[in-house]
Amino acid sequence: MNSNNTQSSILIIGAGLCGSLLALRMAQRGYQVQLIEKRPDLREVHQDAGRSINLAFSDRGMKGIKRVGLEEEVKKLCIPMHGRMIHNLGAEPFMSNYSGRDNEYINSISRTDLNAMLLDACDKMDNIEIKYNLACKNVSLEEAKATFEDYTTKEQTTFSADVILGADGAGSSVRKSMFLNKNFLFSFSQDYLTHGYKELSIPPAENNGYRTFKNALHIWPRGEDMLIALPNLDGSFTVTLFLPYSDSDYCYDTLTTPEMVTEYFEKEFPDVLELIPNLAEEFFENPTGPLGTIKCSPWHCYGKNLILGDAAHAIVPFYGQGMNASFEDVAVFDDILDAHEGESWEAIFKAYEAARKPDTDAIANLAVDNFHEMKEHTASDLFQQKRKLEMAFEAEFPEDYHSKYSLVTFKEDIGYKEAKMRGRAQDKAILNLLDDGKLPDTLPLKEKLNIVNKETQDILHDDEVIGNL
């Protein structure tokens, strides 16, 4: 039995956000860590344009960051976003806050800056060795041996360790080796949305000012399509267009000329057109990325290999939780290591998957739901009534009400699964009560809250009767 103790050597594949945080925490626990990355050191090269330059960082991400003591360093990189600035066509934009509590907001953060900060911290640890430009080609899972190809020389090298932790992202080589292994059953899914994404940019105003309101996540919901924008520290915004690949008047298949792109923006996003000087150039230079969800099980095999982060559960970006979920993985794994000290790696991996997978499955589904909410519902009346009521509940009764968004994003002490279950029941309760006219304006707010809570409990109870049958 491959027993877990700090003499264990650990090979971490992937030095992205998840892998570098994981390496740091494992090194702090005393393990010998080799961290191997396919790409060059991102602190030394110019970054690719058009590949999620900034991200939403919130409480679950901070939970992981706290484990390694870097909260102050991260805060310096954060731009608070207090809500969604919703730009309906032909109307004044309005702000829809993420929470009625002032201390609850999300942040825009640069992926590169955050990753560089983590790598700087890794460099300071004597027991982490980092190698770049080595792409994992395959993993001999039974032996915990991985073969890598050098980007420049194409030379192949094999590394082995007591355990391999695969943090090698949505296209994970470790996961692929598990998929191809015929000695165990591997459940796996890859699900693509009909839409792809493309990044564009709003440049800074003079003196690094912002061309539109800084402290918000901007959304231009258009039913089937959507544009969003997140602020960067230098005054620019990273804009992302979500558009169908095909089967629509305006889609990637039809937007093939600068004229068509301009026509589309003139019609759907006239206010944005003014803010993006190089629209057509960026549209055709930047890649179109797919939006996929990956789930699988088991996450581990032979008591020697485990996948974490996007490698185990890649999700679509619409809840702003991809990186937060990966960082929370590190915190959960850290807890499991505490709880199972001295036990075998197999027992640890099993306990970790059992504890974690229900939550990552939940956030995967929530993220797909939020795609529809963002592009369609943020513009709808019933939805806006619900959000206003929830903001009022949270402001007046901050201890007694948390919307689904708050449960998912800010209540890092409960898991995604519970947040999803409670949040969906609340949404169903409020929307149906509003639809049935059972929350008239004349009712005091406290009474409305009681009615919503009662209805929510009834919904959860009815579901439980079925579930437990």
Place this chain on the structure above:
Amino acid sequence: MNSNNTQSSILIIGAGLCGSLLALRMAQRGYQVQLIEKRPDLREVHQDAGRSINLAFSDRGMKGIKRVGLEEEVKKLCIPMHGRMIHNLGAEPFMSNYSGRDNEYINSISRTDLNAMLLDACDKMDNIEIKYNLACKNVSLEEAKATFEDYTTKEQTTFSADVILGADGAGSSVRKSMFLNKNFLFSFSQDYLTHGYKELSIPPAENNGYRTFKNALHIWPRGEDMLIALPNLDGSFTVTLFLPYSDSDYCYDTLTTPEMVTEYFEKEFPDVLELIPNLAEEFFENPTGPLGTIKCSPWHCYGKNLILGDAAHAIVPFYGQGMNASFEDVAVFDDILDAHEGESWEAIFKAYEAARKPDTDAIANLAVDNFHEMKEHTASDLFQQKRKLEMAFEAEFPEDYHSKYSLVTFKEDIGYKEAKMRGRAQDKAILNLLDDGKLPDTLPLKEKLNIVNKETQDILHDDEVIGNL
């Protein structure tokens, strides 16, 4: 554009149940059909033991069979099963009917006999050419060319056609070629249950009599494990054990000696032990099969390739709908060919997937749910109360009530998706009404039905408010 007309040559890969029915219908429509099968002609060889020897055949399967005019031939192979005979441990078995209407029941049928009957019918068609012992190795999707390897000579041959229809089952080569193709996004999932299945057999009594009640699907529900038995025409029953692979006192990992297998059956299935004389021998000789669900999309590509049946949507066997769904595929495809006469194959394939996929997704989920219902709930009190009430509704008001089971199994005029939505809402209504004491025995049956229908409508409406938001 690859246009659809009866001059089109069609290559069907797989001459199992779906492929042979499809070949027959396409030939009846006038197409030139090549039908290629990996295995030998099943009419000429002895069959493998332990691989779903019999199946449940019901109305949706008959819908496909009617298209080729073979209903009388099929009926000769059918053994009606009017309900579940439930064998609780230490109690007398009791019958739980599938419907309160006398004309609604399912049938046990031999996979081999049914397939042979379809191949006999194919042999009579001048425009079907069947080849055996040719395993598909890969498909050049853009060119509609498939390469096959001869089982005996290992020689490779390539066949091409205007369109390829992949009916090559859960392990489909056509689907694998689509999965590996990088020119389009392919959503795919394979999901395994924690349980595997193993087939055993109860031999005939003297003079081809039956050792237990003939006209039922027998279930021995044991919470985590389950045994079922379906009758064969020769007096035998095919028994299937559903047991976890691991992490249980009795599981495939622990049942490694004849003594352990006998101990397990003595404890859990003492009445069955008497009926299976060669238990240990069969247990160790027959393979353990996985229970997986496969979903994917798109089902077609380049306007030249389409997958149908298990190749597109393999499901677990617990609703008895695997073969029925595949036969219904042929009926739906036949309707689409009528509705889109003269249009391109691409338009036909798109219309077919749009019409059919929501239904096959629904039956996949229903089948997994039914696994839990069969092994756990058939033994529960609340569930039995619900079933009794539903039987009474169906017997007294045959036009006004159809249980979820009836909607899925016998109402072949509605799709699986609608059956699932209505059926689940009814289940939720009845179970919660029973649990809340709102259907007391003193109420007349008609009034109970009204209450159930009202509650069902409310549930559907509440879900609609959320869904449409």
